[in-house]
Amino acid sequence: MINEIRISRLDIGMIQQELESNKPYEACGVLTGTINGSTALVEKALPVTNVNRTRASFELDPKQFYNAWNEAEKIGSEIVGVYHTHPASSAVPSLWDRMTMENDLMVWVIAGVDGMRAYIWDNGIKPVKINEY
Numbered sequence: 546m547i548n549e550i551r552i553s554r555l556d557i558g559m560i561q562q563e564l565e566s567n568k569p570y571e572a573c574g575v576l577t578g579t580i581n582g583s584t585a586l587v588e589k590a591l592p593v594t595n596v597n598r599t600r601a602s603f604e605l606d607p608k609q610f611y612n613a614w615n616e617a618e619k620i621g622s623e624i625v626g627v628y629h630t631h632p633a634s635s636a637v638p639s640l641w642d643r644m645t646m647e648n649d650l651m652v653w654v655i656a657g658v659d660g661m662r663a664y665i666w667d668n669g670i671k672p673v674k675i676n677e678y
């Protein structure tokens with residue numbers, strides 16, 4: 546089970562900027578990289594259009610998601626996680642998030658008004674430590 550996610554300072558800054566520039570709506574994207582044991586290493590964070598643009602939910606554009614997956618696969622990487630923003634609430638999974646996360650294998654990074662946190666589904670929602678590199 547993944548309990549640590551490493552994200553570059555640059556990508557963390559980009560996600561924070563996405564949070565600000567998409568207010569009052571949620572922004573979302575994918576995190577591509579590699580998984581090594583219990584650590585997910587993010588090589589690239591990529592913004593993806595939120596096709597369900599509301600203040601309290603998101604849905605990754607399926608075509609862009611597929612393209613990101615395809616590009617990652619070409620260089621031997623994979624999609625290790627997704628990120629989305631909570632422009633008006635804390636970085637805690639909403640009820641909608643919880644239902645969507647169930648049985649999802651990816652790390653979920655949430656950028657909220659109180660900072661950034663990460664989670665993964667493993668018989669319930671478990672915290673994942675974010676380490677900046």
Ligand SMILES: [Zn+2]
Pocket residue numbers: 601602629630631638639642655
């Ligand atoms: Zn959410």
